[in-house]
Amino acid sequence: MYQGMLAETVTIAGHGDEAIGAYLARPLGAGPFPGVLVIHHAPGWDGATKEIARRFAAEGYVAICPNLYHRFGPDLAPDDAAAAARAGGWISTEQFLGDAAGALRFLSSLPVSNGKSGSIGYCSGGRQSFLVACELPVDAAVDCYGAFVISTSPPELPFRMEPVIDRAPKISCPILGLFGAEDKNPSPDEVARIDAELTRLGKEHEFHTFENAGHGFFAVDRPMYRVEAAVQGWRLILDFYGRHLS
Amino acid sequence: MCSYIVERTAVIGSAKAAGTWTPITDAVVSVDHPSHATLDHALIVDFVHAGRPVSERVALELSVPSARELVACMQAALDAFVEGS
Numbered sequence: 001m002y003q004g005m006l007a008e009t010v011t012i013a014g015h016g017d018e019a020i021g022a023y024l025a026r027p028l029g030a031g032p033f034p035g036v037l038v039i040h041h042a043p044g045w046d047g048a049t050k051e052i053a054r055r056f057a058a059e060g061y062v063a064i065c066p067n068l069y070h071r072f073g074p075d076l077a078p079d080d081a082a083a084a085a086r087a088g089g090w091i092s093t094e095q096f097l098g099d100a101a102g103a104l105r106f107l108s109s110l111p112v113s114n115g116k117s118g119s120i121g122y123c124s125g126g127r128q129s130f131l132v133a134c135e136l137p138v139d140a141a142v143d144c145y146g147a148f149v150i151s152t153s154p155p156e157l158p159f160r161m162e163p164v165i166d167r168a169p170k171i172s173c174p175i176l177g178l179f180g181a182e183d184k185n186p187s188p189d190e191v192a193r194i195d196a197e198l199t200r201l202g203k204e205h206e207f208h209t210f211e212n213a214g215h216g217f218f219a220v221d222r223p224m225y226r227v228e229a230a231v232q233g234w235r236l237i238l239d240f241y242g243r244h245l246s
Numbered sequence: 247m248c249s250y251i252v253e254r255t256a257v258i259g260s261a262k263a264a265g266t267w268t269p270i271t272d273a274v275v276s277v278d279h280p281s282h283a284t285l286d287h288a289l290i291v292d293f294v295h296a297g298r299p300v301s302e303r304v305a306l307e308l309s310v311p312s313a314r315e316l317v318a319c320m321q322a323a324l325d326a327f328v329e330g331s
Contacts, residue, residue, distance in 0.1 A: 042248035043279045076301060079281035083292045084300045086252050087274045123279070124248035153250060161250055185249075216286060222279070224286045 004028035005057040007050070012066060012106040015098020020070035022103055023050050025057035031112030034245035037103050037138070038065040039121030039128045044078035044085070045069060048221055052122075059238055061245075062110060066103040068096060093131065100132050116245045118173075120237065121146065122218055127164060133175055134167035140244035142176045142237055145215050147185040150194050165194065168201055175205040176240040178233045180213035180226070208236060249287070252276045261293040261304035268304065271296045280307035289313035 007025040014020035023045070027033060036056045040049040045067040056063035067074070068091055072084035085091065100119070107117050118140035121129035126146025133141035143149070153161035175198065179191045186194070191209060198205045210217065210229035217226035218233060253275045261270045270293045280288035285307070293304040308316065 041279065042250070043281050046281070073300070079305070080301045080303075082281060083274070083294075083303060083305065086276050086278075086290075087254070087272075087292065087294065087300070090250065124250075147248065216279070222284065222286050 002029075003058075005054065007054055007057065010064075010106070012064075012102050014066060014070070014102040015095045017102075018071070020099060020102070021045075021067040021074055022106070023053055023065040023067075024062070024106075025050075025053040025064075026062040026110075026112065027057055027060055029112075031062075032114035033060060033062045033112050034114050034139075034241065035104070035107035035110075035117035036061045036063045036241070036245075037100060037107070037117060037119040037129075037132065038063050039100070039119065039125035039132075040065055040068060041121070041123040041125050042082065042085070042090075044082040046078040048219065051220075052120075055234075061241070062107060062112060064103045064107055066099045068099055070099075071095075096128055097131065097135055100128070101136055104136060104138065114245075118142065118241055118245050120144065123147070123216060127161075130175070131164050131167070133173055134164065134170045138173050140174050140176070140241055142178070142240065144178045144218060144233070145180060145183055145186060149186065150190050150197070151186070165197055168197060168203065171198070171201070171203045173204075174240070174244055175203065176236065177205065177207040178236065179207065179209045180215055180217050180229065181209050181211045182214035185215065206240070208233075249276070249278050251278060257293070263304045268298070268302060269295055270304070277310065283307040283309070285309050 010024045011019050012022045038053045053063035053065045069081035069085050072081050116139045119129045119132040119138050120142040122144040126143040129141050130143045148161040150163050150165040195207050213226040213229035216224040217229040257273050260267050272294050274292040276290045288307040291306040
């Protein structure tokens, strides 16, 4: 069977119709293919996140990863953009949702789209994927160890992270949550509380917590990588998307 | 986790990287996932000059234990210094 993909940077209309960069990875061929919005983590629009987009393309998905730090400088190296984000107070929820909505519109406009799309994010992106499930038209959402979904950041921090669980009544798609038992943020107790709230609201979801794994177990370039959790996690993600995005 | 921990302080002095000295005006300090160091979390210090491109900053990414040692080391050195000596 022939296999091939195209991965490239594109320009999309983000929040406020402002042009921003995005990384697009898609299988070659006529499709139709489901889409995946890949949300980069706080360290930025980096190589590791683009590698995730390419993995989805290899699995038969059109993956798009918008540069959420584009406005700090469209041509900055990822670490420089992350530094600018740290110094500039990160990005607003409103701006994130606008950029994410633009990326989803771009996906659905592609001739190879099958009309369905999901979202996924890791770490800070996990919280943002949860936000997408609450606020945007996606067919499935994956939250990988997103912190501050149900808890508020400690008061001593200069940048306050507000919980997003109060938006959960608006969730309109199934959610897959993947967590590490040794994670402290979100802790197993927080995960249990999110799980209970989604159950109370009647929102379709499945949560998996891996033993011998902490935060960031998917990160292949960091000591926190845990091969068993990551391999099983990828299987769960592809099974979940296969059921909801086909 | 992506901690979002960021502190900032004004500094007076210069920093050098890639053979070039740069005046600096601020230090932006965070503890989060690093970009380059093979660590889960790091103390990240960006020495920046307000008004200059962020790519010209001088950046450090240190493991948390070694950063604590460095802080203690810097404090000891400062404590040993007598102003006007």
